[in-house]
Amino acid sequence: MTDALPTPASPLKIGTRGSPLALWQAHEVRRVLMAAWDLPEDAFETVIIKVTGDQIQDKALREIGGKGLFTREIEEALTDGGIDIAVHSMKDMPTLQPEGLVLDCYLPRADVRDAFVSRNHASIRDLPQGAKVGSSSLRRRAQLALVRPDLELVEFRGNVQTRMRKLDEGVADATFLAMAGLARLGMQDVARSAIEPEEMLPAVAQGAIGVERRETDARVAALLSRIHDRETGLRLAAERAFLLTLDGSCQTPIAGLALLEGDTLWLRGEILRSDGSEAIRDEIRGPLTEGAALGETLARRLLSRAPADFFTGK
Numbered sequence: 001m002t003d004a005l006p007t008p009a010s011p012l013k014i015g016t017r018g019s020p021l022a023l024w025q026a027h028e029v030r031r032v033l034m035a036a037w038d039l040p041e042d043a044f045e046t047v048i049i050k051v052t053g054d055q056i057q058d059k060a061l062r063e064i065g066g067k068g069l070f071t072r073e074i075e076e077a078l079t080d081g082g083i084d085i086a087v088h089s090m091k092d093m094p095t096l097q098p099e100g101l102v103l104d105c106y107l108p109r110a111d112v113r114d115a116f117v118s119r120n121h122a123s124i125r126d127l128p129q130g131a132k133v134g135s136s137s138l139r140r141r142a143q144l145a146l147v148r149p150d151l152e153l154v155e156f157r158g159n160v161q162t163r164m165r166k167l168d169e170g171v172a173d174a175t176f177l178a179m180a181g182l183a184r185l186g187m188q189d190v191a192r193s194a195i196e197p198e199e200m201l202p203a204v205a206q207g208a209i210g211v212e213r214r215e216t217d218a219r220v221a222a223l224l225s226r227i228h229d230r231e232t233g234l235r236l237a238a239e240r241a242f243l244l245t246l247d248g249s250c251q252t253p254i255a256g257l258a259l260l261e262g263d264t265l266w267l268r269g270e271i272l273r274s275d276g277s278e279a280i281r282d283e284i285r286g287p288l289t290e291g292a293a294l295g296e297t298l299a300r301r302l303l304s305r306a307p308a309d310f311f312t313g314k
């Protein structure tokens with residue numbers, strides 16, 4: 001393998017979106033690879049790829065629909081050989097892998113929790129009756145409506161700076177962001193509190209960074225094998241199998257989180273009506289290597305408990 005290590009003359013091309021968060025994540029993968037193989041920074045080249053999801057600012061993403069708004073163009077570049085690896089927020093990854101690509105390398109997972117972000121209020125509980133909360137996430141909107149149906153939800157997109165400005169302008173009194181994203185941008189300070197999974201179960205794969213490669217690229221497979229975090233891989237196997245089983249049947253909000261307890265994998269899952277009028281939750285425990293089966297089983301349990309109109313209503 002070592003004879004095939006990237007060099008400044010023949011660098012490994014890392015494909016990423018151009019947002020500050022995406023660039024941080026690409027550079028983190030570069031940093032970890034440099035340390036694992038004792039490589040110089042210029043043995044890597046960062047290739048920024050524009051994706052559909054970044055070009056849409058005016059409309060709520062879910063109205064546009066379609067999976068992979070943040071990944072399609074990057075995966076095309078990977079397939080075509082324009083890049084050698086692609087770095088992704090696993091939360092944004094569709095569960096179905098394009099032909100010829102594999103995702104089996106994860107960095108150690110960061111904080112999975114959502115952050116409560118507000119200028120004047122410390123927590124969800126603290127929000128006055130009827131306060132405005134900005135979020136365009138189907139899951140966060142439904143979870144919030146479930147516990148606080150009195151609040152007014154407003155659409156909210158853009159990077160952290162944009163969102164903070166909107167809070168200052170009074171567009172909303174509070175918003176949610178992933179703790180992991182804030183920490184990566186050095187902006188944990190804007191989090192007034194971290195929301196525990198018991199209060200708001202995070203999105204599947206929240207806080208996890210994945211590295212995708214071509215299936216046939218043995219050189220890259222060997223390179224990545226040194227940086228893969230097994231525990232994150234086991235947790236995501238369960239969460240993503242859970243999501244995959246639910247995905248086909250709904251555009252409904254979904255949340256899921258797996259944790260390891262010794263040799264046991266503990267997976268919690270939740271589906272909600274989009275208007276927050278109902279949530280169905282369950283959990284499952286089993287051998288940590290059985291994540292995929294546990295995820296599928298948990299998803300089927302939730303589906304079997306959902307009334308017929310659960311996925312069609314709002």
Ligand SMILES: NCc1[nH]cc(CCC(=O)O)c1CC(=O)O
Nearest residue numbers: 089091177178180181206207208
């Ligand atoms: N949907 C966008 C997105 N994708 C990944 C993260 C944060 C980092 C992560 O969860 O790994 C975010 C921002 C957010 O939800 O606040």
